[in-house]
Amino acid sequence: MELRTLRYFVTVAEELHFGRAAARLHMSQPPLSRAIKQLENDVGAVLLHRSSAGVMLTPAGAALLDEARTLLDQVDRLRVRVAAAAGAATITVGILSDSADRGATRLAAAYRRRHPGVEVRIRETDLTDPTCGLRAGLVDVALTRGPFDETGLTVHELRADPVGAVLRADDPLARRDRLELADLADRRWFQFPDGTDPIWQSYWNGGEPREGPVVRVVQECLQAVLWNGTVGMMPLGHDPPEELAVVPLIDMAPSRVVAAWNEGDANPLIRSLVQIATAAYRD
Amino acid sequence: MELRTLRYFVTVAEELHFGRAAARLHMSQPPLSRAIKQLENDVGAVLLHRSSAGVMLTPAGAALLDEARTLLDQVDRLRVRVAAAAGAATITVGILSDSADRGATRLAAAYRRRHPGVEVRIRETDLTDPTCGLRAGLVDVALTRGPFDETGLTVHELRADPVGAVLRADDPLARRDRLELADLADRRWFQFPDGTDPIWQSYWNGGEPREGPVVRVVQECLQAVLWNGTVGMMPLGHDPPEELAVVPLIDMAPSRVVAAWNEGDANPLIRSLVQIATAAYRD
DNA sequence: GGCGACGATACCCGTACGGTATCGGCACCA
DNA sequence: TGGTGCCGATACCGTACGGGTATCGTCGCC
Numbered sequence: 001m002e003l004r005t006l007r008y009f010v011t012v013a014e015e016l017h018f019g020r021a022a023a024r025l026h027m028s029q030p031p032l033s034r035a036i037k038q039l040e041n042d043v044g045a046v047l048l049h050r051s052s053a054g055v056m057l058t059p060a061g062a063a064l065l066d067e068a069r070t071l072l073d074q075v076d077r078l079r080v081r082v083a084a085a086a087g088a089a090t091i092t093v094g095i096l097s098d099s100a101d102r103g104a105t106r107l108a109a110a111y112r113r114r115h116p117g118v119e120v121r122i123r124e125t126d127l128t129d130p131t132c133g134l135r136a137g138l139v140d141v142a143l144t145r146g147p148f149d150e151t152g153l154t155v156h157e158l159r160a161d162p163v164g165a166v167l168r169a170d171d172p173l174a175r176r177d178r179l180e181l182a183d184l185a186d187r188r189w190f191q192f193p194d195g196t197d198p199i200w201q202s203y204w205n206g207g208e209p210r211e212g213p214v215v216r217v218v219q220e221c222l223q224a225v226l227w228n229g230t231v232g233m234m235p236l237g238h239d240p241p242e243e244l245a246v247v248p249l250i251d252m253a254p255s256r257v258v259a260a261w262n263e264g265d266a267n268p269l270i271r272s273l274v275q276i277a278t279a280a281y282r283d
Numbered sequence: 284m285e286l287r288t289l290r291y292f293v294t295v296a297e298e299l300h301f302g303r304a305a306a307r308l309h310m311s312q313p314p315l316s317r318a319i320k321q322l323e324n325d326v327g328a329v330l331l332h333r334s335s336a337g338v339m340l341t342p343a344g345a346a347l348l349d350e351a352r353t354l355l356d357q358v359d360r361l362r363v364r365v366a367a368a369a370g371a372a373t374i375t376v377g378i379l380s381d382s383a384d385r386g387a388t389r390l391a392a393a394y395r396r397r398h399p400g401v402e403v404r405i406r407e408t409d410l411t412d413p414t415c416g417l418r419a420g421l422v423d424v425a426l427t428r429g430p431f432d433e434t435g436l437t438v439h440e441l442r443a444d445p446v447g448a449v450l451r452a453d454d455p456l457a458r459r460d461r462l463e464l465a466d467l468a469d470r471r472w473f474q475f476p477d478g479t480d481p482i483w484q485s486y487w488n489g490g491e492p493r494e495g496p497v498v499r500v501v502q503e504c505l506q507a508v509l510w511n512g513t514v515g516m517m518p519l520g521h522d523p524p525e526e527l528a529v530v531p532l533i534d535m536a537p538s539r540v541v542a543a544w545n546e547g548d549a550n551p552l553i554r555s556l557v558q559i560a561t562a563a564y565r566d
Numbered sequence: 567g568g569c570g571a572c573g574a575t576a577c578c579c580g581t582a583c584g585g586t587a588t589c590g591g592c593a594c595c596a
Numbered sequence: 597t598g599g600t601g602c603c604g605a606t607a608c609c610g611t612a613c614g615g616g617t618a619t620c621g622t623c624g625c626c
Contacts, residue, residue, distance in 0.1 A: 001286065001358065002285045002286050002287060003284065003285050003286055004285060004614095017572085018572075018573060018574095019571090019572065019573085027614095027615065027616090028615075028616060028617080029572085029573075029574095030573090030574075030575080030576095030615085030616080030617085030618095031614060031615045031616075032615095033573060033574065033575090034574090034575095034614085034615095035614085037574090040551045040554075041551045041554035041555045041558060042555065043362060043365050043366070043551070044366065044369075044372070044397070044398045044401065044551050044552045044555045045365055045366065045368075045369035045372070045551055045552075046369075046549075046551060050572090050573065050574090051623090052571095052572085052622070052623045052624065053623095053624095054572095055572095055573085058369070059368045059369065059370070060365050060366075060368045060369035062368065063364050063365050063367070063368035063369075064361070064365045064368075067357075067360070067361040067364055067365065068361070070357075071354065071357055071358070071361065074350075074353075074354055074357065075284065075354070077350070078347070078350040078351070078354065079326060081346050081350055082326050082328055082343050082346050082347045082350065083326070083327065083328065083343075084346070085328075085342045085343045085345065085346035085347075086327075086328035086329075086341070086342065086343035086346075087342070089327070089328070114327070115327045118327065266329075268323045268324045268326070268327050268328055268329060269327045269328075271323075271324035272324045272325065272327045275324060275325075300603085301603075301604060301605095302602090302603065302604085310583095310584065310585090311584070311585060311586080312603085312604075312605095313584085313585080313586085313587095313604090313605075313606080313607095314583065314584045314585075315584095316604060316605060316606090317583085317584095317605090317606095318583085320605090333603090333604065333605090334592095335591075335592045335593065335602095335603085336593095337603095338603095338604085
């Protein structure tokens with residue numbers, strides 16, 4: 001008997017309907033039916049009476065529902081007590097300025113639920129340092145984008161976004177449904193300040209050294225497009241800003257959304273965050 | 284977080300030694316180490332302090348040990364309460380007279396622990412009905428041997444025993460280390476009464492009709508060997524009786540030790556027994 | 567009697583768990 | 597100081613189980 005199975009049972013007992021319970025559990029109905037049957041074999045009693053009229057709890061099922069609820073409540077209490085015994089915990093998360101998307105939102109919600117006692121400090125950073133100050137020890141874990149110099153860091157991919165060119169809506173190329181880097185070769189591009197991670201810099205410049213204004217945050221980059229007609233770049237999937245168009249660049253490698261931390265840092269709060277992030281970004 | 288993991292942790296916390304804990308859990312050390320590490324990531328705290336001096340509980344670990352113990356106790360209480368709510372339960376187990384071996388002993392112990400409230404009735408039956416009265420409804424589940432007519436029954440293999448010929452110790456063939464059925468063709472064999480399952484009958488006669496005394500229990504069969512010089516047969520693995528020798532028969536198919544129940548009988552107590560039996564016979 | 571709803575069954579696939587082999591660090595000792 | 601043994605961590609592999617889709621069986625209900 002495992003806790004997962006008990007959670008399944010509680011859901012079915014609440015819904016009294018396998019299909020709806022499966023939906024609430026984000027799974028399909030057959031494995032749920034199977035899990036309940038295994039639970040019945042495990043406890044040695046029929047828990048649910050299935051008939052065409054519907055699903056009903058047997059006396060044994062009612063008893064198990066009650067017990068299972070208190071058991072699952074106790075698991076939450078357990079988490080809180082362990083966290084309290086571990087002492088005041090803090091984790092500092094670095095987030096690249098344009099990475100506060102839906103995945104990060106879900107991550108934050110799930111992480112607060114899982115570790116209610118942990119103080120999460122957020123440090124949002126501009127585009128000049130994709131590691132968000134990991135190496136300097138300013139953050140414990142970074143939610144950011146690749147590619148960048150990974151030496152001394154452990155990097156865990158969460159997603160991969162195709163990349164597009166940002167152009168003024170009235171730009172002749174803006175009507176194209178896809179572009180190649182060569183189409184933009186004669187344009188002015190944006191630049192990052194000196195000292196920026198060269199892999200990162202080179203990636204956003206399409207591998208070539210470019211001429212153009214220096215930017216530090218996404219807004220500056222977009223403004224440069226609007227006012228100076230430079231080429232900008234951004235991951236696809238976000239809504240294009242007003243007056244601008246984003247056209248997929250077919251010969252740019254996708255930009256990997258990643259979690260990164262200092263190699264060898266065994267802080268369980270970091271590992272837990274990465275684990276939760278993996279689930280939060282999956283769907 | 285699953286209960287299995289908590290059981291692992293409690294064991295490690297009690298032993299303060301991964302190797303010994305793994306031995307107690309009947310597993311090897313590496314997956315245990317990994318499971319504890321995952322648990323630490325799950326609760327977001329280091330639970331054990333590993334050093335060359337040994338393994339120590341951290342404050343968080345001590346808190347979790349306490350909580351986990353009460354949680355696991357509660358699971359046992361849950362089982363009892365569900366069984367009580369299910370009402371007085373009875374299961375009748377048929378055991379073929381020579382099948383009360385170590386596997387069955389372990390099964391009985393494990394089943395009593397898992398289902399303390401269930402009244403288990405045992406019906407030991409002689410060799411004339413390998414189904415132990417399943418079809419007549421005399422038993423819910425049979426622990427027996429194959430082969431027999433399986434129509435209307437569901438049969439689950441637990442083990443397979445090679446079969447040997449039982450001979451008087453002074454029989455010239457008794458010194459051989461293996462025999463074929465042909466070596467015994469001119470002997471008198473034992474018989475089962477009329478009406479015995481023909482597949483079962485034929486199996487123990489080596490596929491041929493034979494002449495010889497009718498027996499109903501193993502003892503009669505052995506006595507017939509001793510007093511009348513007939514050929515007897517029995518599964519290997521048991522100690523040969525006094526004054527008798529058991530010689531492997533290389534052209535007899537092994538006799539399958541099985542659990543069997545009436546097809547479509549969904550009684551969870553039966554399924555649970557079969558599941559526990561599978562584990563009990565495995566090692 | 568055809569249809570729709572719903573749980574059960576059959577079958578496939580990927581992941582995660584447990585296994586063996588090996589490493590790395592540390593104490594103890596010659 | 598180098599050798600040895602202990603012990604937890606890591607690497608890698610195979611399998612069993614959990615979850616998926618497709619389909620069935622059964623029972624109300626127009």
